Amino acid sequence: MLLRGRARRSRETTAGTGTGDDPLNAADPLDAAQERRVRAVLALGGVPQADLPDGVQQVRLRLLERAASGREAPRDVSAWAAVVASNLAMDWHRAKRRQERLGERLAALRQPAAHPSGEDSSVLSVAVAQGLDELPDAQRQVVVLRFYADLPVRSIAEQLGVPEGTVKSRLHTAVRALRARLHEDEVV
Template structure:
């Protein structure tokens, strides 16, 4: 789903190609710094995008930021928050196109930064959280990831998604309650 939309032909953007690869001149400055890229990768992974598709998702966020600048629109006030929301929307698009169970293992692999020993409690918790996230409706999963992983405020999430703060709070409350119930049912916590 993410593949095929990340590259554009000559004339796209100010450098003649995607994110600094254009033959028309010197490479354009990368619109995402390392911390923002890492956050985008994490939001994509938490949203269900498989590890193999994360680079494409990051490129898609870069492309959208470059297209926004090329169209003459004002730069986002908070590029990091904007990029996290775009990444979250990309993840929702991917998630709708795939069956949920096919990617649980891939998401866990992309989130895991260290090896867990077999039987380790954190592995069981990670699996239970991943299953719990899979069971949430897309809108609830989105605000949960943006609030607790991307560390956006309720106000920032509401502004970026174009919904009232009360809607964000309601979705968060419902999502946290559902995830907590799932973890208790699985006797993980």
């Protein structure tokens, strides 16, 4: 409801001014708290700090596209935005893996060069961040949404379109794997 209202108000206010094509006149679909949550989900999903503004803009764009298409607004925009951010983080990881594989192939063809780490590890301890990176996408997604975006299991299940039991199972398996990883690395 809120989403349609904002989009409608935006069209009404820009229709009379002749600036309907100016995206700067559109109302921001994310409030400050939602934007912080989106940034946190992206960062915890492994997206580098330099790419966070682009990720937030992608979430805004998808929300505006949803409004423009006439689809009903999500019941909980904040939860929906967190899930979209989590999906974007998974997309980023997939692209990163593809680039790494390509990089490995190219490295075999030329002299190896030193690559400085561009990832900011200040959000989580290195061990937990590495553990999250090693989890399968579906498990990492529910861990980030549950423990870092602080979404309830029911909301995660609704947003992902899976049963609550599936979310609980993924959480259990992921936490067990992270715990084993931390014990293996003697972090805990």
